[in-house]
Amino acid sequence: MAFSQALSGLSAAATNLDVIGNNIANSETVGFKSSETQFADLYASSQAAGIGVQVASISQDFSTGSLETTGRDLDIAISGEGFLRFADSTGQVVYSRNGQLNVDADGYIVNTQGAQLTGYAGERVTGEPVVLQVPTAPLAASATQDNLANSIYGAQISINLDSEAEPTTTTFDPMDPTSYDYASSMTVYDSLGSEHVVTSFYTKTDSNTWDVQHVMDFAGKSAEYQSDVNAGITPTVDFDVQVEQISFGTNGQLNSDYTQTAMTYTLANGAEDMNFSIDLTGSTQYANDYEVTSLSQNGYTSGSLVGISIDGDGRVIGSYSNELTQTLGTIALANFANDQGLKPNGDNSWLATAESGEPLVGVPGEGVFGDVVSGAVEASNVDLTTELVDLIIAQRNYQSNAQTISVQDEVQQTVINLR
Template identity: 35%
Template sequence: MSFYTSLSGLKGAQADLATVSNNVANVNSYGFKKSMTLFGDIASGSRTTPGYGTRLKAIEQQFMQGGFEATARELDIAITGNGFLVTRSSLTGGPTLFTRNGHLSLSEDNYLMDAAGGYVQVMPVDNDGNVTSMELEAVSYLQVPELSGTPRATSEMNISLTLPSSASIPVAPFDRLDPNSYNHSVQTTVNDSEGRSIPSTIYYRRTSATTWETRLFVGNTEVSSNPLIPTPPTPLTLTFDAGTGALTAPLTRVNYAPVTPGGSSTPLNIGISYPAATTRQAASAFDLASLTQNGVAVGRLDDISIGDDGMVTATYSNGDTRGLGKVAIANFGNPVGLKQRGDAHWSVTGESGDAVLGEAGSQGFGAIQSGGLERANVDITEELVALISAQRNFQANAKAIETASNMTQSIMNMRT
């Protein structure tokens, strides 16, 4: 029996070695939780007979907190405290898995995904950022919209400025590529019906002591101030009072001829107003007081971030900021009972209990730290000591088997 008793110890030491080796191998795996082997003795049931060796009861994971590693990525998150991220393996459903590896990224179609290719699940929120449901059935995939806002084509521009009364009258005929052919220019943008921003320039050229000629270009196309005569383009003339410098014409909005910028499907119908109260000619330098236009550009995704409360926020080029949902945090009554699925992922079992969802930072749920990742909770020094201990146990049981074998051989030799 001593042979089989030592053999059970040899197998136990081998399992211990395998467990420690797995811990050491994953020391650099984010979100990894180390394991330990639990053994039990095989009792004989007799007061006069020793036990029959050892048996492997379980390989149990240790879910204590791992250390943090700071990164420069806004989509890297770490959970400080209890909880797991919730993921699904595919867009068509698949198993629900749980992980603490917060190395997240956006897929080609802008879905939020974890390091193993799982789709991160978020809880729905209202316009104020409050979670509306914490049921596992209510969580959803997060696809970040590429665009934000409702575009509107520019139909009106409002310009207030001061033109210098001391400006010279250019001799050369107007040529937008010749700065000597005009006195001043103003750059802005207008928007087409699809929200695209199109560069626009207005040139100011003095033509007499009391008049200025203005030319509007949308892209590379000059637009006529007379919608009845689109070609050749007619410049707009600003007229000022010789004594006071006040604007005398035009005193109402000027509607320009339609213009279709390159790439646009519909023409722009722009009107320009120069308010008399804020547009003048004076003995001062050129001054653009204001230039506004009523077009609205569609916002394109600029940035995405995850706050300490798990709120995923997208920021767009037009200034829009949208809260898209809160990262779902799951907790379990007995996380040790979770089943390992590889890549620092786990699934629910009867021993773990059902997942309970909550907001990051609320009672019983860890907070989210953005810009960092949780390292494996493996202490390499402890594991090396355990490795030596397992190796010695293996050697001792092997020696016991060798001794039992030698004793058996000696007995057989005695019979002969």
């Protein structure tokens, strides 16, 4: 018996204790992956007996840890395959399963070590991933407007007009309620984000035909009109009435030849003149009460960023004070042919190596990549009970190797004491 076997055993056992101790120490580290010491025996070709043991490798366990809810909008976990992709302070790309994120003073999405999350800016998921930065500028106002290339109209109203209403013969006057049957209103926006209210008046002209008169900012103009009347002045208010006609078939449905009419309103507040259509598709004429069934428009005022969140597709969503949301970017995930080839880098991250292979980059929920779970983190996959049992076994292994040295020492003392 030589000391070499016992010394190699002590060295291997010490490494095993280090690995188990590191697992236990990181049992509460978000995104941590446990490791296991793998041993191999040592033989010399000239000897029948082995000459000890060596640490063959330290294997990493990349199984998914349990997902724990945190409630933070910027905490994310990956349910399935993939690693988050970060650029550290040196510009080096590192990979992690720790999704504890924040936004720094410059708008970059960073982890607790300051490494910047990478992905695709805006709505487009193309090209090489870049660091994601949340724009701090307000969301610009957008006027209510048509996009005829995509058959999108600035505003939409669906109504039911009572078929039993009697045709009106009185000349339309927005200040005379007897000159129309019904009215509806909606808020639209100009290029500066200022609100305007368009009031639509519905006047039945025949059994299945109606005139629709649209007036912008009717409330203000009617107040001005009434003020002139009260002052004994002949009103000169221009209501700027925009007119279109609609007709219905015998089934109560809007006729198929209906076409939207673009309306132009001249503004005096410095904004561009407004030009948009109000689409009445879906409107009906049934023997029921007048009812507005849907109403929408595509303009909005400007808004300040009030928060960000990340959805299951990895999209970074900005929420604005005008109650709108906008996709600010999409997180990139990476996967590897050989996870075991990744090199631990500390700070809950790994580096790609030749053994791991080149990273396959994509977005959450597509191909081999898992979904993103918002408001949660992935806990360490360390099984603390198993590690404590392994610790006892490793300690006994270390003691046994130490005992081997003690026995070898006694044998040598016996040989020395022979006379």
